[in-house]
């Protein structure tokens with residue numbers, strides 16, 4: 854099983870990880886999946902050389918891929934949001950430049966709130982809160 858949750862709907866534990874932590878986890882899992890018996894017999898093995906079932910190898914790759922996707926999801930308060938805000942605030946409020954950067958900042962925050970990677974479209978509005986007050 855790739856992750857305990859869907860990449861499109863991460864559980865609270867996975868939501869709490871930063872982009873850098875997701876990237877480290879992806880690298881760790883790929884490293885675990887990168888051992889082979891020998892160059893002549895490239896079937897995957899564990900770090901200690903013991904047998905690794907193909908399903909385990911596939912699961913490591915799938916989990917690494919899921920963490921790599923989650924690593925690319927913007928987060929409120931990250932360095933990119935701070936950089937966009939600094940760029941916007943170099944301009945006088947409501948000039949064309951300020952407005953363009955403010956729109957970019959809003960879109961970045963919308964991606965963060967929706968948990969959507971930047972290379973994918975967001976829903977027009979962030980998910981409506983459910984009865985528990987948590988976004989869907």
Ligand SMILES: [Zn+2]
Nearest residue numbers: 857858864867
């Ligand atoms: Zn999870």
